[in-house]
Amino acid sequence: MSARVGIIGIGQSAFKARRDDASYPDLVREAVTMALNDASMELDDIQAVVYSLSPDAMVGIGNAERVGVDAVGARNKRFLRINTGGATGISSVAAAYYHVAAGACDVVLTAGADKVGECGDSQTVLNKIWDPTYERQLPLGTINMLAMSAVRYMHLYGMTEEDMARVVVKNRWHAAKNPNAHLRKETTVEEVFRSRYISWPVKLFDCCPQSSGGCAMVLASEKYIKENKLDAVWITGVGHSSESYFLGDRMGNGQTADHADAFALKGSFERAYKMAGIKEPRKQVDVAELYAPFSNTEFHSIEAAGLADLGQSPAMLKEGRFQIGGDIPVNTSGGVLCTNAIAVTAMVRVAEVAQQVRGKAGGHQVAGAKIGIASGNGGDHQFFGTMVVEA
Numbered sequence: 185m186s187a188r189v190g191i192i193g194i195g196q197s198a199f200k201a202r203r204d205d206a207s208y209p210d211l212v213r214e215a216v217t218m219a220l221n222d223a224s225m226e227l228d229d230i231q232a233v234v235y236s237l238s239p240d241a242m243v244g245i246g247n248a249e250r251v252g253v254d255a256v257g258a259r260n261k262r263f264l265r266i267n268t269g270g271a272t273g274i275s276s277v278a279a280a281y282y283h284v285a286a287g288a289c290d291v292v293l294t295a296g297a298d299k300v301g302e303c304g305d306s307q308t309v310l311n312k313i314w315d316p317t318y319e320r321q322l323p324l325g326t327i328n329m330l331a332m333s334a335v336r337y338m339h340l341y342g343m344t345e346e347d348m349a350r351v352v353v354k355n356r357w358h359a360a361k362n363p364n365a366h367l368r369k370e371t372t373v374e375e376v377f378r379s380r381y382i383s384w385p386v387k388l389f390d391c392c393p394q395s396s397g398g399c400a401m402v403l404a405s406e407k408y409i410k411e412n413k414l415d416a417v418w419i420t421g422v423g424h425s426s427e428s429y430f431l432g433d434r435m436g437n438g439q440t441a442d443h444a445d446a447f448a449l450k451g452s453f454e455r456a457y458k459m460a461g462i463k464e465p466r467k468q469v470d471v472a473e474l475y476a477p478f479s480n481t482e483f484h485s486i487e488a489a490g491l492a493d494l495g496q497s498p499a500m501l502k503e504g505r506f507q508i509g510g511d512i513p514v515n516t517s518g519g520v521l522c523t524n525a526i527a528v529t530a531m532v533r534v535a536e537v538a539q540q541v542r543g544k545a546g547g548h549q550v551a552g553a554k555i556g557i558a559s560g561n562g563g564d565h566q567f568f569g570t571m572v573v574e575a
C-alpha cells in the first residue's frame with residue numbers, strides 16, 4: 185500500500201470508574217462528537233464507520249445496531265464491527281486505515297465505548313472469547329494468567345515485586361498529568377506494596393482498573409487532507425499477529441510460547457517497523473504507548489517493541505529511561521494501568537501517540553516527539569496489533 189493515511193480527528197472521554205450520567209450509546213456519541221469537532225467535520229462527511237465492539241457480545245451487538253447505525257451515523261454507509269478482545273481498539277483503527285489505503289473511501293470514522301455496569305466486567309467479557317479448557321477455568325482468568333507470566337519472568341530474569349511497583353509509580357506519575365486518565369493519584373512503591381494481593385505477585389495497584397468512557401478517531405486519505413487543507417499526523421506502519429488457533433467460536437492459546445517472551449507481539453512490531461522504515465526503534469522512536477494491563481506486562485511489551493533486550497527493561501525503568509524526560513517515554517498517558525475500557529483501550533493508545541506527535545498532549549507532552557508507537561494485546565498470546573504514527 186502506498187497511499188498515505190492521516191489521522192485528522194481525535195475524541196476521547198475523561199475516563200472514570202462510573203458514568204452514571206450517560207448511557208453506553210451516549211459515551212460513544214460523546215467521543216464521536218469530539219472527534220468530528222477536532223476534524224472540523226459533520227457526520228455526513230463520513231463515508232465509512234468501523235465500530236469497536238465491546239467484548240461483551242450481547243451488549244455489544246445490541247448496541248452496535250443502536251449506536252453504530254444511528255448514533256454513529258452509519259446507516260447507508262460502509263460499516264464494520266471489530267472485536268479482538270483488548271486489541272479491539274487498535275484493530276479498529278487498522279481496519280479504518282485499510283479502508284482508506286485501499287482507496288475504498290476517503291474519510292472513515294472509528295469509535296467505541298465501555299461502560300462499567302452496562303458492558304459487563306472485564307473478566308467475564310474476556311472469558312467469552314477464551315479457551316474453555318484453560319483460561320475460562322480460572323476465577324479472575326486474566327489476572328491469574330498474567331500473574332503466571334510474571335512468575336516466569338521473575339524466575340528467568342530476576343524481576344522483583346519492587347520492579348513491578350515501579351511501573352505503577354511511573355505510570356501514575358504520568359496519569360496525574362493527564363486529565364483523561366481514570367487513576368490519577370500519584371503513588372509510591374510502599375503504597376503499592378500495601379495494596380492487597382489479587383493473584384501473587386500481582387497486587388491491586390499492579391492491575392488496571394475497569395473504566396467507563398469512549399474514544400473515536402477520524403482517518404482520511406492524503407488527497408482529501410491536501411484538498412481540504414487539513415492538519416494530520418500519519419499512520420506509517422501497521423502490524424498484526426496472533427499465536428493462537430481458532431476453536432470455531434473462540435480462540436485457543438497455542439501454548440507454544442514462553443510466557444516471559446511476547447514473541448508474537450514482537451512479530452507484530454517487526455511488521456509495523458518494516459512498513460514504516462524503522463530500523464533502530466531505540467534510536468528512532470520518541471514515545472511509546474504499549475498495552476500493559478498489569479504492571480509486569482509493561483516489561484514484555486517494551487522488550488517486544490525492541491526498546492530493551494529480553495530481561496533488561498526492569499533495570500532500565502529503574503534508571504528512569506521510560507518516564508517523561510527519559511530516552512524513550514513509555515505510557516505517557518498513564519497507560520492501561522490507569523485507564524482500561526476494553527473496547528477502546530487500544531484505540532486510546534493510538535490516540536495518545538497521535539496527540540504526542542501533534543504536540544497536543546498537554547501536561548504530559550514529550551518535547552519534540554515526532555515518531556510514536558502504539559500496541560494492543562487481545563489477551564494471552566491471542567491477537568496483537570501495533571501502529572507507528574508520525575508527525
Ligand SMILES: CC(=O)SCCNC(=O)CCNC(=O)[C@H](O)C(C)(C)COP(=O)(O)OP(=O)(O)OC[C@H]1O[C@@H](n2cnc3c(N)ncnc32)[C@H](O)[C@@H]1OP(=O)(O)O
Nearest residue numbers: 270306307326382388389391392393394477524561562563
Ligand atoms: C487483554 C486484556 O485487556 S487484560 C485486562 C482486562 N482487564 C481486567 O482484567 C481488569 C482488571 N481489574 C479488575 O478486574 C479489578 O479492578 C480488580 C479485580 C483488580 C479489583 O476489583 P474489585 O476487588 O472488585 O475492586 P472494586 O472495583 O470493588 O474497588 C475497590 C477499591 O479498589 C479501587 N481499585 C479498583 N481497581 C483498582 C486498581 N486496578 N488499582 C487501584 N485501585 C483500584 C477502587 O477504586 C475502590 O476504591 P474505593 O474503595 O476507594 O472506592
